[in-house]
Amino acid sequence: xxxxxxxxxxxxxxxxxxxxxxxxxxxxxxxxxxxxxxxxxxxxxxxxxxxxxxxxxxxxxxxxxxxxxxxxxxxxxxxxxxxxxxxxxxxxxxxxxxxxxxxxxxxxxxxxxxxxxxx
Amino acid sequence: xxxxxxxxxxxxxxxxxxxxxxxxxxxxxxxxxxxxxxxxxxxxxxxxxxxxxxxxxxxxxxxxxxxxxxxxxxxxxxxxxxxxxxxxxxxxxxxxxxxxxxxxxxxxxxxxxxxxxxxxxxxxxxxxxxxxxxxxxxxxxxxxxxxxxxxxxxx
Numbered sequence: 001x002x003x004x005x006x007x008x009x010x011x012x013x014x015x016x017x018x019x020x021x022x023x024x025x026x027x028x029x030x031x032x033x034x035x036x037x038x039x040x041x042x043x044x045x046x047x048x049x050x051x052x053x054x055x056x057x058x059x060x061x062x063x064x065x066x067x068x069x070x071x072x073x074x075x076x077x078x079x080x081x082x083x084x085x086x087x088x089x090x091x092x093x094x095x096x097x098x099x100x101x102x103x104x105x106x107x108x109x110x111x112x113x114x115x116x117x118x119x
Numbered sequence: 120x121x122x123x124x125x126x127x128x129x130x131x132x133x134x135x136x137x138x139x140x141x142x143x144x145x146x147x148x149x150x151x152x153x154x155x156x157x158x159x160x161x162x163x164x165x166x167x168x169x170x171x172x173x174x175x176x177x178x179x180x181x182x183x184x185x186x187x188x189x190x191x192x193x194x195x196x197x198x199x200x201x202x203x204x205x206x207x208x209x210x211x212x213x214x215x216x217x218x219x220x221x222x223x224x225x226x227x228x229x230x231x232x233x234x235x236x237x238x239x240x241x242x243x244x245x246x247x248x249x250x251x252x253x254x255x256x257x258x259x260x261x262x263x264x265x266x267x268x269x270x271x272x273x274x
Contacts, residue, residue: 051269054262055229058252062228065163066155068170069199071177072192073147075185076138082185084136104182111134 078107145193148200156226157218158203160250161242166198202248210241229268239263 024030085108090096100106138144148155155162163170173191177184206214216234224230239250255261 048269051262051265054252054255054259055270057254058228058262061163061252061254062156062159065159065166065170068166068173068192068195069148069155069162072173072195075192076145076147076189076196078185079189080136080138081134083139084134087136087139102182105185 078105081108081111142189143193145196146200148196148203150203153218153221153226154203154214156228157214157221157238158206160252161206161246161248162199162202164248164250165202165246166195169194169198202246205246206242209245210238213238213241228263229271230273232263232268232271235263 082105086096150158169191173188173195176188176191180187213234217231217238220231220234221228228235242248250263252261252263
């Protein structure tokens, strides 16, 4: 009985490699491109942060220049009310009571309302 | 619904008693926030000694600054008022344009550079007051002089 023998000329080569088409560029190109993009982005972000810091500094200084003016106005108003309160107390009670055991100026918690508006 | 009626009694809290006569009178600034912000760097440029004096007085008077620093406070107010008056006299249109821009742009200075530049120039030419931001890093264009503002939506 004749045996099964390989075909004449040998078998076809077995295709063990995948035959997928290569799409796109080499991976190193993508790495490089991502790197460039990220660098640019961080550069712009850094620029923005620097400018933001400077803008914050500008805003802060514009306020710093105004603080004495605003504070002076507020203090004058407080002193006016304080002196008015004291005068009223003197008029009503005939004496000046010291409420706090210190010389500091204390912003009043309660406002005494005059009987009738004085203007 | 609230069971209790809200009672707004702020109007009776107004105490209009003026200061006693032995304290010199001074007219308050009377400007709102946008004009003050627009003029702030010029107020700072002219009134720095008075401002520093007042703040130092407040620091050193140990809690009694309100009563003891009134003299310095009057100087501060008068100086700032003089700056605003001078700006009004010489650069009123530029000034008005700038603070109206500030009002319309949430008081963001970087959105109003195009109107700020003429104001700064006018004030420098007429009043010799220059806007400088202290603490700007060396060798860098100060932010208010840069041609392009990164965050500006316009102008």
